[in-house]
Amino acid sequence: MKIARLVHENNETYGFVKGDRVATKDEITYQTGVPIPQSIKDFLFDGWFDEIKDKIDTLPYEENISKFKLLSPIPNPNKIICLAFNYIDHAKEQNLSPPDEPAIVLKPRTALNGTGSDIICPDFVTQLDYEVELALIIGKNCKNINEKQAVDAIFGYMILNDVSARDIQFKDKQFTRGKSFDTFAPSGPWITTADEIKDPQNLKLTTKINGEIRQNSSTSNMFIKIPEIVSRLSKVMTLEKGDIISTGTPAGVMLNKPNAVFLKNGDKVEMEIENLGILKNTIRFVNEN
Template identity: 70%
Template sequence: MKVGRFLISGKETYGFVKDGKIATKEEIISKTGIPIPLTIKEFLFDGWYSEVISQNPKLDYAVSISDVKILAPIPNPPKIICLAFNYVDHAKEQNLTPPQEPAIVMIPRTTLNGTNSEIVCPSFVKQLDYEVELALVIGKGGKNIPESESLSHIFGYMVFNDVSARDVQAQDKQFGRAKGFDTFAPCGPWITTADEIADPQNLKLRTWINESLRQDSSTSNMFIKIPSIISKISKVMTLEKGDVISTGTPAGVMLNKPNAVFLQDGDKIEMEIEMLGKLENTVKFVP
């Protein structure tokens, strides 16, 4: 199932996505009689989703995806955790050895952004970069989770663009401010539930800038694999329902490249992960 959050005629709602159509929260209530809650977070993680799915409702999917604004699937995750240098090909292009333990960066929820929206960047940033990543959405929390149980804690997956101000990163010698600007984390376009993805460790992921292919890799190139990511992070911090873990980016970013061509005002970014959908965003520099 694909579950998203939308703005329709100025009103926020959520629902299921199939073949370019949406079954909204209002339609789900009408067809099932289940009084599902106001927010998508309650719906996904407090038992309502399972109750609706168990009834296998016949939905009309009456709303066209082209008639709505697609929002970031989860507006207020407890934590957004990003991994650095977790792809063998990316570490190699940076002349680095991938770290044995997750090198994590925490970013604020105000970075979250939806597809078909602008990435708004202050004009003092001169080296704006992109990073396509597979994001995990945690559906069951836990502490000290064994690797053998890790995948059962994932509710679903989505595409994530870990936008980075490289000049700020170089100045600060750490990642928090460089990745923490408002709108710097487009994600979605919706959450694809884990049962639809047979092997999350074998998904193609690609990035195009103004239709020019920049990243072309596979989640198979992760150094620390998904079960280990969850287990290792849970040994540091308790994972909670709704947490987002973005698992690192492959080769092809502009960081430390000779003659790097960083993002410019008006650039169009397209990111796609196999079976999960595509993010499309434009860059907007502001004073």
């Protein structure tokens, strides 16, 4: 099932997506008789989704998705955890060995952004880069879990663009500030539930900038695989319902490349992961003085 967070005429809602059609929260309540909550997080993680799951096939999907603006699927996660250098091809292009333990960066939830929205970058940033990543959504609170339990803890998957200001990153000698600007975590376009993804370690993922392919790889190139990522992180911190874990990016970013072509004002960024949809954003540089 694909579950999207939506807005129309300043009214936020959520719903199921099938092709170009949507069954909204109000429609789901009307058709099933179940008074599902206003909050998408309450709906997904507090038992309501499971309650109406067997009724999904009966929904008529009356609205066209073009009517809505799509928001970042999870509005207020407690944590956004991003892995660095977790793809063998990306580490190789940086002349590095992938780390044996998850090397992580925490992004603030204020960086979240939806598909179709602009990525807003202050004009003092001179090296703006992209990173297509498979992100997973944690569906239950967990601590010190093993890899089998980790699989059961994953509610679903989506695309995340770990936007990075490389000049800030190099100046600071660490990653947080350069990855934490507002709108620097576009995600979506929706959550695809884990049961629909037979093998998350064998998904094609691409990035196009103005139609030109810049990244073209597969999640099979991850060094630390998804169950191990979740298990190891749970031994460091309690993972909570709605947390986002972004699993790293493959080769093709502009980081440390000679003659690098960084993102500029008006660039169209299109990211696709097999079976998860397409994430589209436009770059806007602004003067914040």
